[in-house]
Amino acid sequence: MPRLIALDRPGGPEFVTDLLRIWDAGDAACPIDQRLPDEAKRRLMAALRVGDEVESGDALVVATSGSTGEPKGVVLTHDAVAASAEATSRRLAVTDDDHWLACLPLAHVGGLSVVTRALHTGTDLTVLPGFDATAIMASEATLVSLVATTLPRVDATTFRTIVLGGSRPPADRPPNSVTTYGLTETGSGVVYDGVPLDGVEVAIAEPERVGTDGEILLRGPMLLRTYRHGVDPKTDDGWLPTGDLGRWLPDGRLHVVGRRGDMIITGGENVWPEAVEAALADHPQVADVMVRGIPDDEWGHLVEAVVVPRSQAPTLDALRAHVKAEHPAFMAPRRLVVVDELPRTALGKLRRSS
Structure with missing residues (x-):
């Protein structure tokens, strides 16, 4: 055999x-x-x-x-x-x-x-x-x-x-x-x-x-x-x-x-991370970005943006305004984390659970 x-x-x-x-x-x-x-x-x-x-x-x-x-x-x-x-x-x-x-x-x-x-x-x-x-x-x-x-x-x-x-x-x-x-x-x-x-x-x-x-x-x-x-x-x-x-x-x-499990439900609204990431990727101070949901007692989940900055890190207010220019306000991130590198798989897929 x-x-x-x-x-x-x-x-x-x-x-x-x-x-x-x-x-x-x-x-x-x-x-x-x-x-x-x-x-x-x-x-x-x-x-x-x-x-x-x-x-x-x-x-x-x-x-x-x-x-x-x-x-x-x-x-x-x-x-x-x-x-x-x-x-x-x-x-x-x-x-x-x-x-x-x-x-x-x-x-x-x-x-x-x-x-x-x-x-x-x-x-x-x-x-x-x-x-x-x-x-x-x-x-x-x-x-x-x-x-x-x-x-x-x-x-x-x-x-x-x-x-x-x-x-x-x-x-x-x-x-x-x-x-x-x-x-x-x-x-x-x-x-x-x-x-x-x-x-x-x-x-x-x-x-x-x-x-x-x-x-x-x-x-x-x-x-x-x-x-x-x-x-x-x-x-x-x-x-x-x-x-x-x-x-x-x-x-x-x-x-x-996106993946069914990646969807963020915040305040009863559905947010797809990919759509927010695409918007934030156009921000001049963002070199790379990942969006994920963080558990929250009030909202169910908060939209969090994990950002690799360019020369200077953007502010949360600036990122929120950038997203709200093309999406509803509930899709704008409520939390910002600045990192040197995003967690990815060997084939470049984001590890949102990291």
């Missing part, structure tokens, strides 16, 4: 060689985050049952904490990996002249999918141990996957296309970039600039209350088979509830509002 094999190696040619060796033997690979200490690696591998049997056709088990914080293993089959590679390559119009660069963490699907996509399509591939601006700019790559926090550190014009995942993209993102929406459970991004990839179905579930957004549901051949512990999150007819809320825009594109 095929088994789950740990792929505990930094990015580079050896990572690709080991992945192909595991697949050639009929086994499935579990990429291990190289930033974890040894004891954490052992706990993760035990939780994902590395060494135990997998089903024939399973290609990858990718660890994700999802919305619970507990590690889960997303099982992706070879068919799912192939479907993802083909759909993304068609959307990006990848040709024999292209060259992929993988520089994001390979234990996360955003970095790993660059490798598996290139292997499936036979596209030239360079794999780096991590983000290295000098090495990236010295490469011959035409295609690269980045996150918003790394984008300013490279010359975007050297690439034909930049695939942007992770947290919200900058308002002034380069014209040769595309934004993606997807989950570990979808094997990669499945919605590009608001438009689903070929073969991907998107539905919006009925909102819980009138005037609110509905949960995004996804269906397609690149979805996970199950979680490693045997729990299949998909419905009987193949839909994956994402836990993200969204809506269809008038032009037919999907707009992702």
Whole structure:
């Protein structure tokens, strides 16, 4: 029987060689985050049952904490990996002249999918141990996957296309970039600039209350088979509830509002952190910002702005006025925290619970 094999190696040619060796033997690979200490690696591998049997056709088990914080293993089959590679390559119009660069963490699907996509399509591939601006700019790559926090550190014009995942993209993102929406459970991004990839179905579930957004549901051949512990999150007819809320825009594109659990209810009003963050990001004294809810006896939750300032920190009054210029007053922050750096995941997503 095929088994789950740990792929505990930094990015580079050896990572690709080991992945192909595991697949050639009929086994499935579990990429291990190289930033974890040894004891954490052992706990993760035990939780994902590395060494135990997998089903024939399973290609990858990718660890994700999802919305619970507990590690889960997303099982992706070879068919799912192939479907993802083909759909993304068609959307990006990848040709024999292209060259992929993988520089994001390979234990996360955003970095790993660059490798598996290139292997499936036979596209030239360079794999780096991590983000290295000098090495990236010295490469011959035409295609690269980045996150918003790394984008300013490279010359975007050297690439034909930049695939942007992770947290919200900058308002002034380069014209040769595309934004993606997807989950570990979808094997990669499945919605590009608001438009689903070929073969991907998107539905919006009925909102819980009138005037609110509905949960995004996804269906397609690149979805996970199950979680490693045997729990299949998909419905009987193949839909994956994402836990993200969204809506269809008038032009037919999907707009992702945010995680259901991120919504702040303050004084009975619903506030989406992403909308407030987008407003505050335009403030001249704000270099980076995160918005979250803080428990409060009077309001239920307060809207808190965590700000990385530019040369001088803004005042709370200035930030409130800036938000109120385009949003209702209840969306303006009532508390300000100034920090040197925002807490983020390896793929640039904000850790609002930190």
